[in-house]
Amino acid sequence: MTLPAKFLIFAVLGLTPIALSYGLYPPITMQFLFGIEAEGTNFTHIFRAIMGLYFANALFWLLGAYKQKYRLAALYSLVIFMFGLGAGRFLSLIIDGMPHWLLFVYLLLEIGFGVAGIYMIKKSGKEELK
Structure with missing residues (x-):
């Protein structure tokens, strides 16, 4: 297994507990982790949608880890996903x-x-040229 494939699997393993912490049972996890109340259908709906987004990306990254023809696209989506989350958090940090x-x-x-x-x-691009 190539290093980029292992990296995609590692990202999935790291993202899974975060996804579950957001959406498995938001009233408990949000209170436990961050001290915020996540009561009501609308609040839990939003957090479960976020969990779904995380898992959808994670599934694509697994596909890229095991199917070489999707690997580069999976890596690009991982970069966009991570930098997108980071940009939103950075903006929030400033504001x-x-x-x-x-x-x-x-x-x-x-x-x-x-x-x-x-x-x-x-690295993946160089491996494809071999």
């Missing part, structure tokens, strides 16, 4: 101030995964 420490850690991880994804795209 709203410092969030819960765990959300700041998520920002650092998203930037790290995005940068690593760019490296993997370059």
Whole structure:
């Protein structure tokens, strides 16, 4: 298995608990992790939609990990996903101030995964030329 494929699997493993923390049972997890109330159908609906978005991307990344013809597209989607999340968090940091420490850690991880994804795209491109 190539390094970019392993990276995609690693990203899925890292993203899965985050996705579950957002959407499996938001009233409990949001209170436990961040001290916020996530009561009511609208609130849980939004968090479960976020979980679905995370899992949809994770499934595509798994496809890219195991099917070489989708690998480059999966890496690009990972970079866009991570930098998109990071950009939103960075904007919030500027406008709203410092969030819960765990959300700041998520920002650092998203930037790290995005940068690593760019490296993997370059590495994946070189492997395809062989």
